[in-house]
Amino acid sequence: MFIDAIGLEMFVMLLQAQVITIVSYYFHVWFKPVFKPFYRFIDQHDPYFFVPSKAAVKEYPALLCHAMPFLVVIVVGTSLAKYPVEIT
Numbered sequence: 001m002f003i004d005a006i007g008l009e010m011f012v013m014l015l016q017a018q019v020i021t022i023v024s025y026y027f028h029v030w031f032k033p034v035f036k037p038f039y040r041f042i043d044q045h046d047p048y049f050f051v052p053s054k055a056a057v058k059e060y061p062a063l064l065c066h067a068m069p070f071l072v073v074i075v076v077g078t079s080l081a082k083y084p085v086e087i088t
Contacts, residue, residue, distance in 0.1 A: 042069040042070075046069055046070050046072075046073060047073075048066055048072035048073060049066060049067075049069055049070075049072075050066050050067070051066075051067050052064070052066065052067065
């Protein structure tokens with residue numbers, strides 16, 4: 001009867017709010033501290049790595065390639081390896 005009184009949409013919205021709250025809690029307490037050392041390691045060793053903001057990605061979608069570790073270094077390295085370099 002409670003679901004009929006408030007509507008099914010409101011009930012689903014309340015469940016969604018609880019799920020979002022629980023997931024964000026576990027993300028900040030469990031996952032973020034575990035992945036932070038990996039992020040620092042990649043940030044120190046890959047000069048092209050950064051995580052762009054949503055506004056920057058909307059304007060320039062190609063920036064997403066910088067959010068993947070070592071992707072830019074590999075792409076640039078393979079593109080330069082195609083051409084022979086002559087040292088005279």
